[in-house]
Amino acid sequence: MTATGSAYRRGPFREGDRVQLTDPKGRMHTITLTPGKQFHTHRGHITHDEILGSPDGSTFTNTAGVEYLALRPLLSDYVMSMPRGAAVVYPKDAGQIVAMADIFPGATVVEAGVGSGALSMSLLRAVGESGRVISFERRADFAEIAVANARAFFGEDHPAWTVAVGDLVEALPQEVEAGTVDRVVLDMLAPWECLEVVADALAPGGVLICYVATATQLSKVAEELRVSEQFTEPEAWEAIVRGWHLEGLAVRPQHRMHGHTGFLISTRRLAPGTTPPLRKRRPGRGYAEQDGEGGAAGGVQDAASVLRPEHQEWSQEALGERQASPKKIRKLVRGVVPPQER
Known part of the structure; x- marks a missing residue:
């Protein structure tokens, strides 16, 4: 059986293919x-008919003599340029999630917060046609953009993907049986x-x-995981990628880099009835809740309550995230969703 989408990833360029054109200055244009049709810039144009039928990795010269390299965009290229209603999970983080969560072919994966679908596509690639990805999104317009x-x-529509509009807490028990989800x-x-x-x-397991996105969220997740006593001790990290400039003897780090995008925290489900082993690390001062009475040092404000502001509302604005x-x-939905499907 041919894997979903593989026919669009190889062979000569065909009608409907997305092609990434790169000019001599490294600027990319996706058509x-x-x-x-024609692809126009302020310096000449290329006809689509010239590109159709050519092999991937060909070069084309426009009417002004500017040469372009034509390649099919990789998934990492596509998710950074596709229409988005919510911030996307960057490829560097999606790769970490697939690897560190051990997303395997045939797995049943539940995703909550589908956003614009960037992470969903990486999960679908990993589970294949024999797996199942169930994505939950509270906003119907975001779900439409992701699909x-x-x-x-x-x-085409991936056969392993189910997108449910609604709240995870309410909808998940209706979608899956207890103890059947792998990731x-x-x-x-x-x-x-x-x-x-x-x-x-x-x-189990x-x-x-x-x-x-923030350290306050990270701390809150870790503490609630420990309180639940249903998971292993959580591990947290972030991925920072720094590109390098390669030109002759000028081999050095690039001035710009993908710095902090988000934190990842991972844990595993314990078997029912199992008590997690006691932590061996000595907690820092102020770790335990003091109900506003101060830490062990006397008068020192409890660090846990500072990191976990219980009385503040958790919203995108409070966390410093821009909201579309x-x-x-509405404009994005009109652009990517056919009128008959709205």
Whole structure:
């Protein structure tokens, strides 16, 4: 059986293929090949008919003599340029999630917070046609954008993907049987609110991995995982990628880099009735809740309560994240979703 989307990843360029054109300065332009159309810049144009039928990795010269390299965009290229309603999970973090959560072919994976579908596509690639990815998204417009983005990349709807609009806590028990999910990936504002339902869905030994933006979220998730006593001791990290400039003897780090995008925290489901081993590390001063009475040092404010502000509302704005305007979302939906499917 041919894997979903593989026919669009190899062979000569065909009508409907997305092609990435790179000019001599490294600027990239993504086009969808359509007979009779032209790709224009302020310096000449190339006809789509010239590109159709040519092998991947060909070069073309426009009417002004500018040469372009034509390649099919990789998944990492596509997710950085596709229409988005919510911030995407960067390829460097999606790769970490697939590897560190051990997403394997045939796995049943639950994803919450589908956003624009960037991570969903990496998960679908990993589980294959024999697996299952169930994605939950509270916003119907975000779900529509994600489905359209995935369809544009794979060339068709992926048979392993189910997108459910609704709240994970309410909908997950209706979608899966208890103890049958292999992996859970949470990309949401308050993943600790879902730990009970996630624990019920995960098989013993199953992996839970959360993607959060701030240290306050990271601390809250870790503490709630420990309190639940249903998971192993969590591990947290972030991935920072720094590119290198390679030109003759000028071999050095690039001035710009992909720095912090988010934190990842991972844990595994314990067998039912199992008590997690006691922590051997000595906790720092102020670790335990003091109900506002100060830490062990006398008068020192409790560090845990500072990192976990219980009385503040968890929202994108409070965490410093920009939120797309309703007008932009409506425009995106009109651009990527056919009228008959809205």
